[in-house]
Amino acid sequence: MKSSRLINIATKSILKNKMRTLLTMLGIIIGVGAVIVMVAVGQGAKSEIQRRIDNLGTNMLVITQGAFKTGGVSQGAGTSNRLTIKDYETLAQQGLLLTNTSPVIIAFGQIVGGAGNWRTGVQGVSVQYPIIRDWKTSSGRFFDITDQRSNARVAVIGKTVADNLWPGQDPVGQPIRIRNVPFKIIGVLAAKGQTAEGNDQDDVILVPYTTVQTRLSNHQFIAQILVSTSTKDEIPAAEQEITQILRDTHKLAPYDPNDFTVRNQTDLAQAASGTTQVMTLLLAAIASISLLVGGIGIMNIMLVSVTERTR
Structure with a gap:
């Protein structure tokens, strides 16, 4: 039988059974469309997570206290030596592959300024923090080494803090009180958005870590240490270097985790x-x-068609 005749028969059959044809098409369209959409959603979510991770910084390594495991029991923060300023200083001095290093000391408190008050996290960091995080300022400046060495009461605030306390204004130069200690705003950070976990990176205030130690908190413990390397290729070697330096600093025996x-x-x-x-x-x-x-719907419709033809 010629192809043209087959096409003609098929066309007549389709036109004669329009509802049956529509149902068959819907079965294919819905099934295939659902697969395509679901796969696209999954891939889109993965891409968004990767974008947010990349947004954290360039060639960055994060050092936290406690042993981490992907499965089983993890060593908790309370059962391990805490990270200290000495750890940060040792890494900064001895880390040959570490181009930038910064401690992160976290202090929560009430913030008063501008239109009212706001509760957010205050992070004590070093002058190299914005380099590690690849974080620019939208106005003003970041604090410098002079501010850090003099324990200056200067602050760089995130966009969320600026929008809530100074809506529609540039807060650079304005006074702000952190835990009832007066500070001066010298810069506003460019918007970073949310982390992969959904935390607002812009809801933050950055001050020199030396200022946090002397004016906001009297402890020497830090939440984490951020470091960066010159290239991605140096990251594995930098991890080994960091591990060896901290093991020596913490005086861990060869068999100690x-x-x-x-x-x-x-x-x-x-x-x-x-x-x-x-x-x-x-x-x-x-x-x-x-x-x-x-597929089941298509099968049933085809079964009906075959049954009709064999009667």
Whole structure:
């Protein structure tokens, strides 16, 4: 039978059974469309997480207290030596592959200024922090080494803080009180958006870590240490260097496990993508069910057609 005749028969059959044809098409369209959409959503979520991880900084390593495990029991912060300013200073002095180093001391408190008050996290960091995080200022400047050495009461605020306390204004030069201690705003950070975990990076105030130690807190413990390397290729060697320096500083024996964790951006992305992977699998399962239902519908319609022709 010629192809033209087959096409003619098929066309007549389609026109004669319009509803049946529509149902068959819907089964295919819905099933395939569901798979495409669900896969696209999953890939989009992964890309967004990677974008947010990249937005944290360039060639960055994060050092935190306590041993981290991807499975099993992790060593808690309370059972390990805490990170101290001495750890930061030792890394800054001895880390040959570490181009930039900064401690992060976190102090929460009430902020008073401008239109009212705001509660946010205050982070004590070094002058190299914006280099590690690749964080620019939208107005004003970041504090310099002179501010850091003199324990200056200067602050650089995030966009969220600026929008809430000084809506529609440039707060540079304005006074602000942190834990009832007067500071002067010298800069506003450019918007960074949310982290992979959904935390607002712009809801923050940065001050010299020396100022936090002397004016806002009297302890020597720090939440984390951020470091960066010149290139991505140096990151594995830098991790080994950091591990050896901190093990020596903490006087750990060869058989003792690390009481700290060094994580790179790949580790952070893998940790943050766990929820996304579960969501992707769930969406894929839903799409598969849609495709299966569509296939069953097509099968039933074809069965009806065959039955009619064999009568």
